[in-house]
Amino acid sequence: MTVRNLTILGSTGSIGVSTLDVIRQHSDKYRVIALCGHHQIDRLFDQCLEFKPDYAVVRDEVLAKQIAGRLLAAGSATRVEHGPDALVRMASLPEVDTVMAAIVGAAGLPPTFAAAIAGKKILLANKEALVMAGPVFMRAVRENAAVLLPIDSEHNAIFQSLPFDYTGNLEKSGISGILLTASGGPFRSRALADLANVTPEQACAHPNWVMGQKISVDSATMMNKGLEVIEAHWLFNVPADKIQVVIHPQSVIHSLVQYVDGSVIAELGNPDMRTPIAHALAYPDRISAGVEPLNIFDIATLNFERPDFERFPCLGLAYRALREAGNSPATMNAANEVAVQAFLERKIPFTAISAIIAKVMNVLPPKTADSLDEILAADSLAREVASGLITELQADE
Numbered sequence: 001m002t003v004r005n006l007t008i009l010g011s012t013g014s015i016g017v018s019t020l021d022v023i024r025q026h027s028d029k030y031r032v033i034a035l036c037g038h039h040q041i042d043r044l045f046d047q048c049l050e051f052k053p054d055y056a057v058v059r060d061e062v063l064a065k066q067i068a069g070r071l072l073a074a075g076s077a078t079r080v081e082h083g084p085d086a087l088v089r090m091a092s093l094p095e096v097d098t099v100m101a102a103i104v105g106a107a108g109l110p111p112t113f114a115a116a117i118a119g120k121k122i123l124l125a126n127k128e129a130l131v132m133a134g135p136v137f138m139r140a141v142r143e144n145a146a147v148l149l150p151i152d153s154e155h156n157a158i159f160q161s162l163p164f165d166y167t168g169n170l171e172k173s174g175i176s177g178i179l180l181t182a183s184g185g186p187f188r189s190r191a192l193a194d195l196a197n198v199t200p201e202q203a204c205a206h207p208n209w210v211m212g213q214k215i216s217v218d219s220a221t222m223m224n225k226g227l228e229v230i231e232a233h234w235l236f237n238v239p240a241d242k243i244q245v246v247i248h249p250q251s252v253i254h255s256l257v258q259y260v261d262g263s264v265i266a267e268l269g270n271p272d273m274r275t276p277i278a279h280a281l282a283y284p285d286r287i288s289a290g291v292e293p294l295n296i297f298d299i300a301t302l303n304f305e306r307p308d309f310e311r312f313p314c315l316g317l318a319y320r321a322l323r324e325a326g327n328s329p330a331t332m333n334a335a336n337e338v339a340v341q342a343f344l345e346r347k348i349p350f351t352a353i354s355a356i357i358a359k360v361m362n363v364l365p366p367k368t369a370d371s372l373d374e375i376l377a378a379d380s381l382a383r384e385v386a387s388g389l390i391t392e393l394q395a396d397e
């Protein structure tokens with residue numbers, strides 16, 4: 001196996017830390033060229049001393065000066081850069097062959113898109129990038145012979161359950177549909193009337209996965225599953241009506257592919273993101289991930305339920321955005337990011353998240369979007385409208 005040279009976008013986050021944990025176990029196979037954090041410079045400093053990247057990136061000049069001074073004093077040769085343009089540069093470095101895209105939210109789109117344009121192998125955790133820019137992103141991947149491997153556990157499971165030579169043609173491969181599993185999050189069985197009063201702490205206490213705050217809230221509203229329906233549509237060329245969401249509270253089956261002959265192929269494992277990360281890092285080989293083997297005798301029972309679209313309106317909004325196409329998914333995604341942030345800052349109740357997204361989608365009818373610029377314009381406009389609605393809502397209180 002040749003040594004792979006990596007840029008890690010979002011190295012200081014939950015996926016970034018898990019990625020470095022897998023790499024630590026296989027330091028003969030992977031070399032870290034660039035580590036990109038944002039504001040957590042203490043964590044980035046430790047990562048730089050351990051993995052000795054050529055470059056480190058942080059949010060702004062002030063943080064860059066701070067960490068550069070500390071690195072120099074510690075005898076490190078890592079060069080520090082800052083800001084969004086530096087992220088794009090790191091994703092396109094000629095010496096880098098693999099980019100882990102693990103920035104959260106729309107901020108990850110420009111560097112992940114740059115990795116596609118530069119023809120890199122992209123390990124995609126940053127689902128928002130694909131949701132926002134679906135057709136434009138997939139075109140960039142195709143035209144530049146980039147390789148896109150899913151890190152999201154469900155999509156990684158689907159990828160592993162599809163035929164090895166799957167080309168995006170369901171019929172040719174005898175596939176009748178995809179079952180996308182969802183844990184249902186912390187509020188799956190909470191009384192509907194209580195949802196208006198749940199706190200950010202309760203929303204972030206996910207029953208099975210330890211994740212960043214934004215995706216934790218997305219799991220609680222099930223917008224995460226909505227984003228994943230759109231992600232699955234673009235990754236595997238599956239129409240929305242062939243993607244069924246299944247509530248599976250144990251998170252042991254990570255998703256399933258149904259075939260016309262009645263076979264159903266699934267991937268199972270303990271809920272630990274190091275499994276899909278190791279799979280994508282080594283693909284098509286296999287490496288150990290440091291994950292406990294699944295003990296099927298301990299699991300004993302697996303449950304499945306249909307999702308409740310009334311309890312989780314975000315799921316319906318995501319199917320709507322996929323149907324509307326154009327810039328609608330970017331609009332929905334931006335409104336969601338702004339509303340989730342406002343909920344985390346205790347400015348709006350949990351139940352206002354879906355209400356705000358629906359209003360933004362109603363105010364901004366879908367338009368075609370064939371370029372990154374058009375998508376980023378839809379993102380900014382939706383952020384502006386969502387912020388206005390949040391201010392109005394606070395004034396009404």
Ligand code: NDP
Pocket residue numbers: 009010011012013014015016036037038039040041101102103104105107125126127128151152153209210211212213214215273
């Ligand atoms: P975290 O919040 O833990 O980490 C986010 C990372 O992005 C951090 O490194 C953060 O830097 C960086 N970051 C945040 N804002 C910016 C910005 N404006 N510019 C540049 N970098 C930024 O998130 P997760 O690791 O949980 O999630 C990352 C992505 O992976 C998300 O898209 C999520 O949906 C997806 N994902 C995550 C899973 C999980 O289990 N965690 C599972 C499946 C998908 P800093 O912390 O230094 O500020």
Ligand code: MG
Pocket residue numbers: 152153154228
């Ligand atoms: Mg997932």
